[in-house]
Amino acid sequence: MAKNLEIKSDQLSHEHIVIVRPPPPRYTLNEWHLNHQHRERCCLDQQKLAELVTQEADRVREEVEERIKSNKDETDKQIENRRIDIEFNAVEIQKQRKDVCIEIDDLKTYMERIKDCLASLQRNAKVICGKCIILREGRIGIDLCEDDVEHELKAELNIIEGSQKMLQSTLEEANEQVRRLKSVTYFMDRDLEDKGNVAKIDNHNSILKETSLNLSMYHGFTPLNQGFITNEEWEEFTKNNIEKASKEINSARQFRTYTDIIIRQAFQDLWNQYHAVNNAFKQRIREIRKAKNKMEVQxxxxxxxxxxxxxxxxxxxxxxxxxxxxxxxxxxxxxxxxQRPGMELCxxxxxxxxxxxxxxxxxxxxxxxxxxxxxxxxxxxxxxxxxxxxxxxxxxxxxxxxxxxxxxxxxxxxxxxxx
Incomplete structure (x- = not known):
């Protein structure tokens, strides 16, 4: 429209015609008063509204500031509580881990005892018993008989081999017990590492302020609250780790007691048979010596x-x-x-x-x-x-x-x- 007027104005100016604008509208005095009253009422209404908005803004600002401060204080409190919980659980895990490590060392000591027993039986007892059996094959004549000494030597060899099997089985059980304890240690180490990382994060969060530098706003779409594990599950996880470690420690202690009994029983059986063989030898030697002395007299x-x-x-x-x-x-x-002659031969x-x-x-x-x-x-x-x-x-x-x-x-x- 304005463009058309300009075109027409240009055309009229070329034709030497002057366009006169129409006069402004004329209002009555009553309209002037009404307009003035209207403007005054609007101004007062806007002032009242501004005061209400200002008051509401102050109230909302104070309420928001109070809530923000309260939420931040609550968050700081929860962070501190969480840090205390993590430290407490970490200390409990470390205590339990220390007990597990002590138990592993004790079990390794028992394993060395079992290995020493097996080595001694293999290199000493079994060899000597076998040599005695072989040496007695050198007996000759009627003395090459199945006497009590031979029976006791064979029984001793059977006891030695049985003790070896029993100790070997105990050693395998000890290895399995150590493996379970190390497995518990591995999971506790992972838990301690995770808790240590969380403690670092929460310690860093606890010192952050709203005025701290390097703060940033997140504008992504993925939720920042990635947690999907409940606090009860978290506590149960740590509790299960500690309970499992305690269970394995008790099992290891019972196993060590059982190992003591096994070694003591094997030792007692071997020692009893050792005396039985020696007594059989002494009795047989007395019999042979008695027979030899009798034969010497004969x-x-x-x-x-x-x-x-x-x-x-x-x-x-x-x-x-x-x-x-x-x-x-x-x-x-x-x-x-x-040769007598005649009648003389009488x-x-x-x-x-x-x-x-x-x-x-x-x-x-x-x-x-x-x-x-x-x-x-x-x-x-x-x-x-x-x-x-x-x-x-x-x-x-x-x-x-x-x-x-x-x-x-x-x-x-x-x-x-x-x-």
Whole structure:
């Protein structure tokens, strides 16, 4: 519209025509008064409204400032309470963690005890027991028998192997217990690390003021309150960690008590069997020594009797040699008297005496020969018995050397003690 008027004005100016504006509107006096009253009422209304707004603004500002201050104080209080809670829980976790670490060290000490027991049984007890069994295989003759010593040695070997299995199983359980304790320590360390980071954040937040520098407004769309875990869940999590640690500590302490019982029982069983084997050895050594002493006495007696029998045989030979002279004398006399002539060849008393002497000599010589044969047989049996006794004495000497010298000397280095 204005553009059209300008165009027309330009056209009229070219035509030398002047446009006169219409006169302003004319108002009445009554309208003037009404307008003046209206303006005055509006001014008063605006002033009243401004006063009300000012009062309301002051009230709202004071209320907002009071609420903001109250909220900030409450937030500061909650931050401080939270910091105290975190510190308290952290201290409790640290105490429990210290107990767990102490228990881990104690369990490792017990594991070393078990390993020492196993090593000692493997390198000392089992080797010595096996050597004793092998050495006793060197017995010879009738002494190579299954006696009480062999039974006790085999029982000792079984007890050693059984103790090894039991201790190995206990060692595996100890490893598992240590693993569980370390797992608890890991989760407590993570919890302590998280609580430490939160404490740093809350400590930093506690020193921030509304006038602090480097404050910023967030204009993003993602909510700043990312927390989705309730305070009860948070407390329950820490409580569960502490309770789990306490449970594992109690379990470890019970296991250490159980380990003490196992080691003590194994030690007692091994020690009892050690004495049983030694007593069996001593009893067997006494039996062998008694038998050996008896054999030595018998051997001495047999040697004596053999010597006497040898002398007896010599005397019998001498006796038979002498009797042969008497026999030859009688036969010669009879032969000479058989040459008597005629009626002189009669059975006179001399003939009868010589005949009787010859019969008696033959009977005595035969009897002496029988005794001589029996003496020779007896001497052979005595010499055979002497040889057998000497062989048996060698067997007993060998057995005594194996049991008393070799095995008992080995067993002196056998050491069972509670680790």
């Amino acid at each position: 051997h001495s007696e047999v040697v004596r009797q053999a010597n006497e029998m040898t002398r007896t045989i010599t005397e019998l030979e001498k006796c038979m040699s002498e009797k042969e002279g008497f026999m030859a004398l009688a036969h010669t006399r009879l032969g000479n008297r058989a 059975k006179d008393l001399v003939e009868i005496a010589l005949t009787h002497e010859t019969v008696e000599l033959r009977r005595n010589l035969s009897k002496t020969q029988e005794v001589f044969a029996e003496a020779q047989a007896s001497l052979r049996y005595l010499l055979k018995t002497q040889i057998q006794l000497e062989e048996d004495l060698n067997v007993k000497t060998n057995s005594l050397k194996i049991d008393e010298v070799d095995c008992m000397t080995l067993r002196e280095s056998l050491d069972y003690h509670a680790y």
